[in-house]
Structure formats: structure tokens, C-alpha cells
Amino acid sequence: MADAALRLKSLVEQLLGVPLSLRIRAWDGSEAGPPGAPALVVRNRRAVRRLLFKPGELGLARAWVAGDLDIEGDLYTALDLISTLVWERGEDSRSLLEALRDPQVRAAARGLVKVAGLPLPPAPPREEVRRARTHLHTRRTDKRAISHHYDVGNDFYEIVLGPSMVYSCAYWPSPDATLEQAQCDKLELVCRKLGLTPGQRLLDVGCGWGSMAIHAAREHGVRVVGITLSQEQAAYARKRVADEGLTDRVEIRVQDYRDVADGPFDVISSIGMAEHVGAERYLEYAEDLYRMLRPGGRLLNHQIARRPERDESAYSIDEFIDAYVFPDGELAPVGTTVTQLERAGFEVRDVESIREHYGLTLRRWVANLQADWARSVRLTSPGRARVWLLYMAACALAFERNRIGVNQVLAVRAPEDGASGMPLRSRTWGA
Known part of the structure; x- marks a missing residue:
């Protein structure tokens, strides 16, 4: 895919309904976003699949732990911007999960699916705890x-x-x-x-x-x-x-x-x-x-x-x-x-x-x-x-x-x- 970063930026902004304040650097070397801002480095298509199959915090975490996503620039500034975009944009704004469920943005979701490719959901990183949530605190x-x-x-x-x-x-x-x-x-x-x-x-x-x-x-x-x-x-x-x-x-x-x-x-x-x-x-x-x-x-x-x-x-x-x-x-x-x-x-x-x-x-x-x-x-x-x-x-x-x-x-x-x-x-x- 030519210019994957610009395509990702456009689709994510369509989903969230606001402009991205982070740069995106994609696996093909392309880059899009505000100059001088911290960059979210998307190292491969698997990172996009992780977010599609588990929108929100856990998908982001899995991509980060696996090394599919990285941050270039000030870590705290980048995390603050990400949290504001995904979770804390106010009562009148949509979270990423809500956006993906909204019929009006399904076209953008389909676009991300094309970017991500269609293999099965990636397995969680081995550092993730796998257990049934029963019998807690014995x-x-x-x-x-x-x-x-x-x-x-x-x-x-x-x-x-x-x-x-x-x-x-x-x-x-x-x-x-x-x-x-x-x-x-x-x-x-x-x-x-x-x-x-x-x-x-x-x-x-x-x-x-x-x-x-x-x-x-x-x-x-x-x-x-x-x-x-x-x-x-x-x-x-x-x-x-x-x-x-x-x-x-x-x-x-x-x-x-x-x-x-x-x-x-x-x-x-x-x-x-x-x-x-x-x-x-x-x-x-x-x-x-x-x-x-x-x-x-x-x-x-x-x-x-x-x-x-x-x-x-x-x-x-x-x-x-x-x-x-x-x-x-x-x-x-x-x-x-x-x-x-x-x-x-x-x-x-x-x-x-x-x-x-x-x-x-x-x-x-x-x-x-x-x-x-x-x-x-x-x-x-x-x-x-x-x-x-x-x-x-x-x-x-x-x-x-x-x-x-x-x-x-x-x-x-x-x-x-x-x-x-x-x-x-x-x-x-x-x-």
C-alpha cells in the first residue's frame, strides 16, 4: 500500500470525528500528521488487526506489548493525546468502540479492514494472563x-x-x-x-x-x-x-x-x-x-x-x-x-x-x-x-x-x- 500513514490517518479521523494531534508513521515508511508532534509508529498491519478485533484499551495494549506499535517523541505527551482521543473526549464525543458500532462510520471501518488484511485475530502476546474470571481472591x-x-x-x-x-x-x-x-x-x-x-x-x-x-x-x-x-x-x-x-x-x-x-x-x-x-x-x-x-x-x-x-x-x-x-x-x-x-x-x-x-x-x-x-x-x-x-x-x-x-x-x-x-x-x- 502506498502512503499507508495518510490512509490510516484519514480513516481514524473519520471514525473518531476529530483531527489527529499525533503523527502516524506506517510500515511502508510513510508519515502523516502535525509536524513536530509525537509519532505513533505502526510497524505492521497486525497492529491494525489488533485494534479492529479488540477496539480500545486492550487492543492498543496488545499491539504495544507485541512491539507492533511504538511511540517516537515524548512518551507522556503521546500517551496523554492517545487517552484524550480514545477515552476522554467528553460526553458529546464518541469513543473508538462507539465509533466502530456507528452505522455512519462503517465505511471507515471497512477501509481499515482492507488496510489490515484478513487473517484471523492475532494471538495475544505471551505476557498476557489467560484465565477464567471465576473464584477470584481465594x-x-x-x-x-x-x-x-x-x-x-x-x-x-x-x-x-x-x-x-x-x-x-x-x-x-x-x-x-x-x-x-x-x-x-x-x-x-x-x-x-x-x-x-x-x-x-x-x-x-x-x-x-x-x-x-x-x-x-x-x-x-x-x-x-x-x-x-x-x-x-x-x-x-x-x-x-x-x-x-x-x-x-x-x-x-x-x-x-x-x-x-x-x-x-x-x-x-x-x-x-x-x-x-x-x-x-x-x-x-x-x-x-x-x-x-x-x-x-x-x-x-x-x-x-x-x-x-x-x-x-x-x-x-x-x-x-x-x-x-x-x-x-x-x-x-x-x-x-x-x-x-x-x-x-x-x-x-x-x-x-x-x-x-x-x-x-x-x-x-x-x-x-x-x-x-x-x-x-x-x-x-x-x-x-x-x-x-x-x-x-x-x-x-x-x-x-x-x-x-x-x-x-x-x-x-x-x-x-x-x-x-x-x-x-x-x-x-x-x-
């Missing part, structure tokens, strides 16, 4: 989902996360601070909110590579039990604990939170773990944490939140993230989280949004990945590295645009006499 399915995400390889995570090995939103004193300093500040913020004192017993749910457990034991003299479902995380965390000389104060277990039976604990931290719990299991999760906490003990729940839908029954899980990043992961509005904690018996004392901090964190992780791209690909696969690049860059924009947020919820298991043990001015976060 111990077995949760362990499998956690393994998919966290057992990518500790060497790979060292590239992305840097020396802190903290895989959750940092807490930035300023945008030009180091990632390590911002992550240390986040861990210290959690410790101060929990009011840690020497000798207390802390349960760290979803302990990752051990950073919170090590910080709390080393800096605040507490005894810590850290639990994870990832074998690779646990092995890495145990070595770090030993290297720090903290084996007498920190125990790392491969254990489901539902199976912890040696409470009560004085304090509990759950940092970036509750997103894996699921809506149907969330009250059970909250009740289990309440059961494991002594009266007067504090819980710090650090969790990503989505914006609420006007009709919550219309909420659907993000297809790309569910298929490639966090199988079975679910986000809830912060109000829902607070309500479930209260239903479990907790008194919620403070909610702090740190949304902007996650945008900064993700951009640093993206920069780390891009700076060591060749090694990242060797440690995983080209497709897996592309999953992570797309996921983190898109999430950075989502936090910056207030499409999703992240909150620290501080709650107390208040004793029967109602004495919470909280200071009168809790925002000082004294003990």
Missing part, C-alpha cells in the same frame, strides 16, 4: 496473581525501584529530591503516624522487599513480622534483614494475611497491598486486621483509590492492568475504603491524600527503566519491559490528571472506654 488465586506481578525478578526491580526497593508512592520534600530520600521520608511518615515506640510488635502486611520492616526495626526499635505471598520478595527481604543485623527483630514470612494466627500486634502497616484484596473480600480483610490488632492499636492503610462512578454498577476493571500487570486487582473509592474499615470496627482518625507524590514517584521509576533499558529487557523479555514502561508512564499521567489517587488512612481499634491514645493534635504525628 488463597490460591491471590498467590498466583502476586507471583505474576512480583516474581518478575529482583534484579529487574532493583533497576526500576533503585536502592530503596520500595514499591509504593514516595513522599517528596521537593520535586528535585532523590527517590531514595523521598522513599525514606514515606517510611518515616508511616512510622510516625503509627506512633512507633521501642519494643512494640508491628505486622507489615504485604512487606515487599522488607524496606518498611527494616526501617521500623532499625530506626524505632520495634519487632516486626513482615508477610508476603512472593517467594522472591521473601528471599530478598530475609537477606537484607540479615545484612542489617536485624534477624532478632524482623521475621519475614511467606504467608497469607488470612492465615496469621499469632496476634495481637500493637500496630499494623499495609502499604500498597490492599489493592490486591478485591471488593468482595475487603470487609473480610478489614475484619482480619481488626482481629489481629490489640485494643488501642493503630492501623496505617496506604492504598490507591479510583474516582467513584455515578453508577457504581457500571464500574469495570481496567483491561490492560488486569491482563498484564495486576491480575484480579481492584481499586475502590477512598470513601468505600473508609466505610469498610469502620464496618470492621475501626475508628478512622485521619485520611491524607498524597496523589501528586505518586506522579513524581512513577516518573522516576520510568526514568530508571529507560536508563537501563537493554539490561531490563535481558532480565525479563522485550514484551514484559514494554508492559512496565506503558503501565508506569500511563499511571503517572493518571495520578497527575486526578483520574486515580492514593491515600493514607490511619485507623485505631479503640478500646471499650473509647480512649484512642491519639494526641490532641494528631497531625504532628507524635507518639
